[in-house]
Amino acid sequence: MPAERIREHTVPVAAARRRRLRADRARQLADLLRHQVLAGHFPGGVLPLEDTLAADYRASRNTVRQALDLLRGERLVARQPGVGTVVVCAKYPHGLDRLQGLAETLHDHGTVTNEVRAVGPVPAPAPVAERLRVPEHGDVLYIERLRRLDGLPLSLDLTYVPMDIGARLLDCDLEHTDVFRLLETLTGRPLGHAEVTLEAVNADAHSAAVLQAPRGAAVLMLERLTHLDDGRPVDLEFIRFRGDRITMSGLLRRDR
Structure with missing residues (x-):
């Protein structure tokens, strides 16, 4: 291939590689800044100036701008005239290493309220019946709740409970009490463990x-099957969290 043709192909490839590397560095910086934002690291919710961020993270101004653009796209920060880049959306921590209801998990961050949108017996679909160990097509209690934190919509919870317990749940205060707490009160047993799956869905x-x-x-879908301490499954939930208002975290230990 003539040298001129080689140069014609090499220049666009090199330019594309430089753009990719800049984008990679911007994503890496955005990950670091996102952690700082969610941890409340920036006093008053105001991020440092772009020059300061560039110096602190040894990045170019363009990389800093691209990283901040990514966080703006996630609606975590916004540019405010005369102030700079400010945090506009706090995310609330939801632990994955303890079995707790939402009000228990977020009690330090505000008041959780429940809007009960639907409640009543329904025939158990086969997958629900199998996991709750109840007869297929027999009734289970279905509960749909919109859960808010200080008035902001946070999650939509769809819950199935075996009817021998669910019938008594109908007389309980589902608007102001976590189902977990009610299950322990009604059964006289503590909850034991839960099987959890977390994924992003549209x-x-x-x-x-x-x-x-x-x-x-994208919303965070938490599927959780909760058992009493004797192993009986009593609560199957499909919880859709607003991904811009919740962050999942836990402490994992490596088995030896």
Whole structure:
């Protein structure tokens, strides 16, 4: 291949590689800044100036700007005239290493309230019946709740409970009390363990409307099957969290 043709191919490839490396560095910086934002590291919720961030993280101004653009796209920060870049959306920590209800988990961050949107017996779908160990098509109690933290929509919870316990739940205060606490009171037994799956899913039209989130936006789906301390499964939940308002964390230990 003639030298001129080689140069023609080499220049665009090199330029594309430089752009990719800049984008990689911006994502890396955005990850570091996101952690600082969520940890409340910046006094008054105001991030340092771009020059200061560039010096602190040994990054170029362009990299800093691209990183801040990524955080703005996530609606974590915004540019405020005369102030700079400010934190506009706090995320609340939800632990994955303890079995707690939402009000117990977030009691230091505000008041959790429940809007009970639906409650009543329904025939158990086969996967629900199998996991709760109840007869297929026999009734289970279905509960749908919109959960708010200090008035802000946080999660949409769909819950299935065996009917021998669920019938008594109908007389309980589901608007102001975690189901976990009610289950322990009604059964006279403590909860033991839960099987948990966490994944990102797109919000369907119903979930998006209830959570006041854009249709198709990514939400965190927590699927949890909770057992009493004797091993009996008593609570199957499908919880859709607004991903811009919650962060999941836990302490993991390596088995030896």
